[in-house]
Structure formats: C-alpha cells, structure tokens
Amino acid sequence: MILIINLNKYKLHDLEFIRPITDLLDDSKVIHYKTLKRKDLEKADKVIIAGTSLKDSDYLKELDKFSWIKSYRKPFLGICAGMQILGLIHGAKLKKAKEIGVTKLKTKTDSMLKKITQAYSLHQYSITLPKGFTKLAESDKCIHAIKKDNLYGVLFHPEVINKELIKKDIICI
Amino acid sequence: MxxxxxxxxxxxxxxxxxxxxxxxxxxxxxxxxxxxxxxxxxxxxxxxxxxxxxxxxxxxxxxxxxxxxxxxxxxxxxxxxxxxxxxxxxxxxxxxxxxxxxxxxxxxxxxxxxxxxxxxxxxKDQLELINELVKEKFKVKIVKVAADGLDESWIGKIIDKTIIQDLIDLNKKNGLNIAGEGGELETEVIDCPLFKK
Missing domain, CATH: 3.40.50.620 (HUPs)
Structure with missing residues (x-):
C-alpha cells in the first residue's frame, strides 16, 4: 500500500492535488499530515507527500510533524511542498523561486528522471541542496529534483505531466 | 470561504x-x-x-x-x-x-x-467525468462541434448513456477527446441539481 500524505488546508483542493495521484495507483491510502500516526507509516510500503496550493504554507510552520522522515528508510517521494519538506528536514533552506506552468528541465542522465525534459510547475519556493543529497534535475531558476538512498523529492507535479514517474517509477523503487 | x-x-x-x-x-x-x-x-x-x-x-x-x-x-x-x-x-x-x-x-x-x-x-479521466455528470443528473446539450466524426447532426443532442457510447466509439476510431476538452465539442447545461425550479 502506498500512503499519500495530504498537506491541503481546504478539502476542495484534495480533488486537485490528491485525486490525480490516487487515480494513478492501484493500492493507496490518504491521510492528512495533521492526523498521521506512526502505525500509518509502519503499515505503508511507500510514502508520497503530495503538493498543495500556492497559497497553502501551514506545513512550513509545523515541520516537527515531519521529523519521522529523518529516520525513514522505505521508498519516499515528496512532490512540490513534499520536496521542500524533505529538504528542510535534512537541513536545506527555502529559496524563493516562483514557477507556474510548463518548465524546461535539465536532468541527470543516469537517474530515473533521465527521459524528462519538461514538467508542470506550481510553486513559490524551491530549496538549497541538502547535505548528502544528489541533485537530479534543475530548471533555469532552481533545483527540481533531489535524491538520497530511497528518498526522492520532485518540485514539479508528475501527476500532471510525467505521470509515468508515479505509475511506474515510484512503484519500482 | x-x-x-x-x-x-x-x-x-x-x-x-x-x-x-x-x-x-x-x-x-x-x-x-x-x-x-x-x-x-x-x-x-x-x-x-x-x-x-x-x-x-x-x-x-x-x-x-x-x-x-x-x-x-x-x-x-x-x-x-x-x-x-x-x-x-x-x-x-x-x-x-x-x-x-x-x-x-x-x-x-x-x-x-x-x-x-x-x-x-x-x-480527471474524461470518460469518468462525463459519466459522473450523467449520474449526478446534469442535463447537458451539445451546442458546437469541431472535430472529425462530429458533424452538425450532433448539435442539440443531450449527453446520455447512448451519446457517451457514440463518443467512446469515436475515441477508439480517431482519438477524439470524449470530454471535448480540446474544443472538440462545446456544451450548455440545460438542467442540474443546483438550478432553482
């Protein structure tokens, strides 16, 4: 089972940031980060932290709720705000970088993102590269993908363009 | 809000x-x-x-x-x-x-x-979307068409299960977007649960 962690402040945004991901997966469960329990993480085979709207940033004030990521060893994908959280938990800093729409990317040729040349962006911030992580993709403005062991973060939204990343690649990690 | x-x-x-x-x-x-x-x-x-x-x-x-x-x-x-x-x-x-x-x-x-x-x-999946509209009792009329396989005879038709099947057939034949997202068909809502009687 893939656990989808929801960051949305408003339930109406679940149709925009959560449903497009669950539609791509056969076996998933959605839990909001405010109600996440350790046993939810233990039951999951993999975790995705989904993105949220441009105006939602409450999660930045509650980073302590994500401290479990530091010791998490199962496959993990942070999307957009999820990548910001992954980086911040590992010591990265937020960096102002607004991108809305299709963004051209340069990707690391030996990574699972190697075929990706463009992506859908909807963010105000990226992050600096956290210590020990590898940069897998970047745009002209900022870092777009990072990796360390089983922990992946993408700033772009693969549920919009690059659906294979969720349908196939994340399932294969 | x-x-x-x-x-x-x-x-x-x-x-x-x-x-x-x-x-x-x-x-x-x-x-x-x-x-x-x-x-x-x-x-x-x-x-x-x-x-x-x-x-x-x-x-x-x-x-x-x-x-x-x-x-x-x-x-x-x-x-x-x-x-x-x-x-x-x-x-x-x-x-x-x-x-x-x-x-x-x-x-x-x-x-x-x-x-x-x-x-x-x-x-949202285009077929799921159009099926959900019918299920939720939206009465939707086709008012404009612009795609291969959709001629003027489609204008005025109400989207129901039969029309959806015809759109699925056209999708299989020439890749038509069933929900008309690319402007293949434009629609007008005639009735829906939010309308006051």
Missing part, C-alpha cells in the same frame, strides 16, 4: 461549481464573453449565462473581451478583481480539466491577486 466561479454555462464549469458549492459559499459567477470563437482561454458562445445565473440565483460579472492573446488575460484579471472588490471573494473556481495553458494562466492571476485557485476537475 467565499468563492467566485469562472462560468461559461458549459458542463465543466457548471460541474466545478457544483463540487465547490458542497464545501464553500459561492458568491458570484464570472463570465468572459470572448469575441474570438477560437480563443484558447474562453469557451464560446456564452449567450445563455445570464439566464443560467438567474436559475442558479447567483450574481454574474460578465465582461466582454476581444479574445486576443495579448489582452484577454488582462480582461480576465479585471473581472476577478471586480469580484474580489464587490463580493469579497477569497478564491476562484475553474472547470479546468487538462489544459495547462488555461490553468497556469489562471493560477498566475490568482497568485497576483492573493486568491486561492481551485480546480476540482483537474486531471
């Missing part, structure tokens, strides 16, 4: 309105009356929106635009600003399904105006 809905009278904006109204207060509708029938941004025609707004008992902000790429976004921004000023909206709802061109431009305008942007149909 008080929301405005970008409303054309077609199935997608009406269905987005329906979904948003279950969770938030809808304060007004916004319609851009584009003089460019080939606009990538706005659905045409919108001549029924005044009547539909009455049936929904919602105020309507209707603004004309030449539909030129350079100015239509500015016209849209003015309309949303008016909704923010007159109805104190805190967010905007759109019926965007797959068009990144439309969605990203509206997201940018909402960001500039410090408004939430909601796209409740975003990335």
């Amino acid at each position: 008080r929301l405005a809905v970008l409303f054309s009278g077609g199935k997608d904006s009406a269905f987005a309105l329906y979904k948003a109204s279950k969770l938030h207060k809808i304060s007004c509708l916004i319609t851009l009356d584009s003089k460019n029938p080939d606009s990538y941004m706005f659905h045409t025609p919108v001549d029924k929106v005044d009547f539909l707004a009455q049936r929904l008992s919602l105020p309507l902000i209707k603004i004309s635009t030449l539909g030129k790429k350079e100015t239509e976004l500015q016209d849209l921004k003015l309309a949303i600003q008016k909704a923010k000023r007159d109805y104190k909206i805190q967010g905007l709802v759109t019926g965007a399904v797959a068009s990144i061109y439309q969605a990203s431009r509206i997201q940018s305008i909402c960001h500039e105006l410090d408004l939430y942007c909601f796209n409740p149909l975003w990335q």
Whole structure:
C-alpha cells in the first residue's frame, strides 16, 4: 500500500492535488499530515507527500510533524511542498523561486528522471541542496529534483505531466 | 470561504461549481464573453449565462473581451478583481480539466491577486467525468462541434448513456477527446441539481 500524505488546508483542493495521484495507483491510502500516526507509516510500503496550493504554507510552520522522515528508510517521494519538506528536514533552506506552468528541465542522465525534459510547475519556493543529497534535475531558476538512498523529492507535479514517474517509477523503487 | 466561479454555462464549469458549492459559499459567477470563437482561454458562445445565473440565483460579472492573446488575460484579471472588490471573494473556481495553458494562466492571476485557485476537475479521466455528470443528473446539450466524426447532426443532442457510447466509439476510431476538452465539442447545461425550479 502506498500512503499519500495530504498537506491541503481546504478539502476542495484534495480533488486537485490528491485525486490525480490516487487515480494513478492501484493500492493507496490518504491521510492528512495533521492526523498521521506512526502505525500509518509502519503499515505503508511507500510514502508520497503530495503538493498543495500556492497559497497553502501551514506545513512550513509545523515541520516537527515531519521529523519521522529523518529516520525513514522505505521508498519516499515528496512532490512540490513534499520536496521542500524533505529538504528542510535534512537541513536545506527555502529559496524563493516562483514557477507556474510548463518548465524546461535539465536532468541527470543516469537517474530515473533521465527521459524528462519538461514538467508542470506550481510553486513559490524551491530549496538549497541538502547535505548528502544528489541533485537530479534543475530548471533555469532552481533545483527540481533531489535524491538520497530511497528518498526522492520532485518540485514539479508528475501527476500532471510525467505521470509515468508515479505509475511506474515510484512503484519500482 | 467565499468563492467566485469562472462560468461559461458549459458542463465543466457548471460541474466545478457544483463540487465547490458542497464545501464553500459561492458568491458570484464570472463570465468572459470572448469575441474570438477560437480563443484558447474562453469557451464560446456564452449567450445563455445570464439566464443560467438567474436559475442558479447567483450574481454574474460578465465582461466582454476581444479574445486576443495579448489582452484577454488582462480582461480576465479585471473581472476577478471586480469580484474580489464587490463580493469579497477569497478564491476562484475553474472547470479546468487538462489544459495547462488555461490553468497556469489562471493560477498566475490568482497568485497576483492573493486568491486561492481551485480546480476540482483537474486531471480527471474524461470518460469518468462525463459519466459522473450523467449520474449526478446534469442535463447537458451539445451546442458546437469541431472535430472529425462530429458533424452538425450532433448539435442539440443531450449527453446520455447512448451519446457517451457514440463518443467512446469515436475515441477508439480517431482519438477524439470524449470530454471535448480540446474544443472538440462545446456544451450548455440545460438542467442540474443546483438550478432553482
């Protein structure tokens, strides 16, 4: 089972940031980060932290709720705000970088993102590269993908363009 | 939260309105009356929106635009600003399904105006969307067609299970987008659960 962690402040945004991901997966469960329990993480085979709207940033004030990521060893994908959280938990800093729409990317040729040349962006911030992580993709403005062991973060939204990343690649990690 | 809905009278904006109204207060509708029938941004025609707004008992902000790429976004921004000023909206709802061109431009305008942007149909499977409309008792008429396999005989037809099957057959034959997202077919909502009798 893939656990989808929801960051949305408003339930109406679940149709925009959560449903497009669950539609791509056969076996998933959605839990909001405010109600996440350790046993939810233990039951999951993999975790995705989904993105949220441009105006939602409450999660930045509650980073302590994500401290479990530091010791998490199962496959993990942070999307957009999820990548910001992954980086911040590992010591990265937020960096102002607004991108809305299709963004051209340069990707690391030996990574699972190697075929990706463009992506859908909807963010105000990226992050600096956290210590020990590898940069897998970047745009002209900022870092777009990072990796360390089983922990992946993408700033772009693969549920919009690059659906294979969720349908196939994340399932294969 | 008080929301405005970008409303054309077609199935997608009406269905987005329906979904948003279950969770938030809808304060007004916004319609851009584009003089460019080939606009990538706005659905045409919108001549029924005044009547539909009455049936929904919602105020309507209707603004004309030449539909030129350079100015239509500015016209849209003015309309949303008016909704923010007159109805104190805190967010905007759109019926965007797959068009990144439309969605990203509206997201940018909402960001500039410090408004939430909601796209409740975003990335929804086209067949699932059209089936859900019928299931939720939306009566939707086809008013314009522009695709191979869709001739004038389709205009005026009400989308039901038979029409959906015909659209599926056309999709298999020539790849037609069943939900008409690329302008293959434009629709008008004749009846829906939100209409006052």
